Amino acid sequence: QQQVKQSPQSLIVQKGGIPIINCAYENTAFDYFPWYQQFPGKGPALLIAIRPDVSEKKEGRFTISFNKSAKQFSLHIMDSQPGDSATYFCAASFGEETSGSRLTFGEGTQLTVNP
Amino acid sequence: KAGVTQTPRYLIKTRGQQVTLSCSPISGHRSVSWYQQTPGQGLQFLFEYFSETQRNKGNFPGRFSGRQFSNSRSEMNVSTLELGDSALYLCASSLLYNTGELFFGEGSRLTVL
Numbered sequence: 001q002q003q004v005k006q007s008p009q010s011l012i013v014q015k016g017g018i019p020i021i022n023c024a025y026e027n028t029a030f031d032y033f034p035w036y037q038q039f040p041g042k043g044p045a046l047l048i049a050i051r052p053d054v055s056e057k058k059e060g061r062f063t064i065s066f067n068k069s070a071k072q073f074s075l076h077i078m079d080s081q082p083g084d085s086a087t088y089f090c091a092a093s094f095g096e097e098t099s100g101s102r103l104t105f106g107e108g109t110q111l112t113v114n115p
Numbered sequence: 116k117a118g119v120t121q122t123p124r125y126l127i128k129t130r131g132q133q134v135t136l137s138c139s140p141i142s143g144h145r146s147v148s149w150y151q152q153t154p155g156q157g158l159q160f161l162f163e164y165f166s167e168t169q170r171n172k173g174n175f176p177g178r179f180s181g182r183q184f185s186n187s188r189s190e191m192n193v194s195t196l197e198l199g200d201s202a203l204y205l206c207a208s209s210l211l212y213n214t215g216e217l218f219f220g221e222g223s224r225l226t227v228l
Contacts, residue, residue: 032215043205044158046221089158095216098211100171101146101209101217105158 006106013080016113020045021075021109023090028071030092034065035075038087047088048075079109084101091094117142119220121206124160127226132192137224140208146170147189148217149181152203161204164189165212193225201227 005024023033034049050057050064050073057064061078077084090106109113120139128134140147148171149161160173164183181191187208193200203224207217 034215036219038215041221043207043221044217045214045219048214091215100163100165100212101148101159101171101207101214102171103148103150103158103215103217104160104161 004090004095004104004106006090006109007115008109009107010110010112011025012112012114017080017113019077019084019111019113021078021088021090021111022072023074023106024070024072025092025114026071027092029094029096030104032093033064033066033073034091034093035062036089036091036105038089044089077111080111082115085111119208119218120202121208121220121223122219123223125224125226126198127228129228130196130198134190134225135190135192136204136206136225137222138189138206139193139210140189140206141218144208144210144218145187145205145210146209146214147183147187148187148209149191149208150173150205150207150219152205152222153201156161158205161191162165176191179186180208201225 035047036044037047038044048059048062062075066073088109091103122137131148139181146164146165163171178194203222205222207219
């Protein structure tokens with residue numbers, strides 16, 4: 001299976017809260033897991049990414065947690081701000097010569113951070 | 116450094132017509148991918164080009180085609196447009212082939228009437 005399942009579909013938090021977005025995959029051949037952030041009227045922008053040999057990666061207020069045995073990974077946004085309100089997509093790629101840069105995206109999570 | 120540029124940003128077509136969308140990648144990037152984004156299907160991979168060759172193709176009918184030029188610029192074409200082709204078409208470039216680090220343009224919003 002090449003699907004990536006993402007939840008929740010939408011999420012509302014207060015400023016300073018820690019929204020958590022979860023993704024699950026089936027194909028263990030996936031070896032690169034990026035998160036993209038998309039604002040209305042804009043294209044997705046790479047936020048942070050992780051490979052299966054690492055269980056956690058932090059970049060600023062954004063953290064990816066990766067559970068290889070459960071085939072799940074999640075995005076945590078620390079001290080969330082209203083400017084973080086956007087749609088977030090998880091994705092996965094095979095990283096093989098034959099697969100190129102092809103990304104399989106999750107369904108997306110619309111995050112709203114209230115002031 | 117200029118980002119990925121897509122033209123036109125918005126266009127309206129009628130069923131049966133064809134459309135050509137253009138994408139200029141970030142300078143130095145040699146790989147260009149195209150994605151279709153719709154509320155119902157989300158982001159779906161169309162195809163990827165590297166060194167003027169189509170390296171990967173998604174599950175779309177043959178009405179969807181593309182090409183890449185020697186300067187890495189790319190075009191995609193949709194023939195015999197259907198109502199269901201209404202979508203945001205996103206182009207992404209990457210420095211190398213075989214990397215998930217894509218840089219997306221703002222997209223071309225196609226409406227088919």
